Amino acid sequence: MKAKELSEKERLCISCQKCCKEIFIYTHPILYSCPTNTVVDFYRARGFDVTKLGEDALILSLKHTCPHLTPEGCDIYEKRPEACVDYSGIEDFGDDCLWSTLK
Numbered sequence: 112m113k114a115k116e117l118s119e120k121e122r123l124c125i126s127c128q129k130c131c132k133e134i135f136i137y138t139h140p141i142l143y144s145c146p147t148n149t150v151v152d153f154y155r156a157r158g159f160d161v162t163k164l165g166e167d168a169l170i171l172s173l174k175h176t177c178p179h180l181t182p183e184g185c186d187i188y189e190k191r192p193e194a195c196v197d198y199s200g201i202e203d204f205g206d207d208c209l210w211s212t213l214k
C-alpha cells in the first residue's frame with residue numbers, strides 16, 4: 112500500500128519536533144487565590160520556566176518529551192491524536208516554529 116503523502120506542515124514538524132518535547136501553559140494570576148509572585152515562585156520551584164506577558168498573564172513552560180517520541184520519530188505517527196496534527200507551535204516558539212516560514 113502506498114504511504115500517505117506528507118503535507119508541508121507535516122514535513123516541517125517531523126524535522127522540528129519542538130512540540131513533542133516541551134509544554135507551554137498560558138495562565139493568569141486572577142485565577143489563583145494567592146499573589147502573583149507566589150504563583151510564579153511555586154511553578155519555578157516545580158521546574159517550570161515562567162515568563163510574564165502583558166496584562167500580567169503568565170506562560171509556564173516545561174521540558175517534557177512525549178512518551179511516543181522515539182529516536183525514529185513518533186511511534187504512533189499514523190494514528191497520532193488530531194491535536195498533534197492541528198496544534199500550531201507558533202504561539203509557543205515564535206519564529207523558531209518552522210510553520211512560521213509558511214506565512
Ligand code: SF4
Nearest residue numbers: 124127130200208209
Ligand atoms: S514548533 Fe512548529 S514546526 Fe515545530 S513541531 Fe511545533 S508546529 Fe511543528
Ligand code: SF4
Nearest residue numbers: 131177179180185195
Ligand atoms: S503523539 Fe507523536 S506527534 Fe503527538 S506529541 Fe507525542 S510524539 Fe509528538
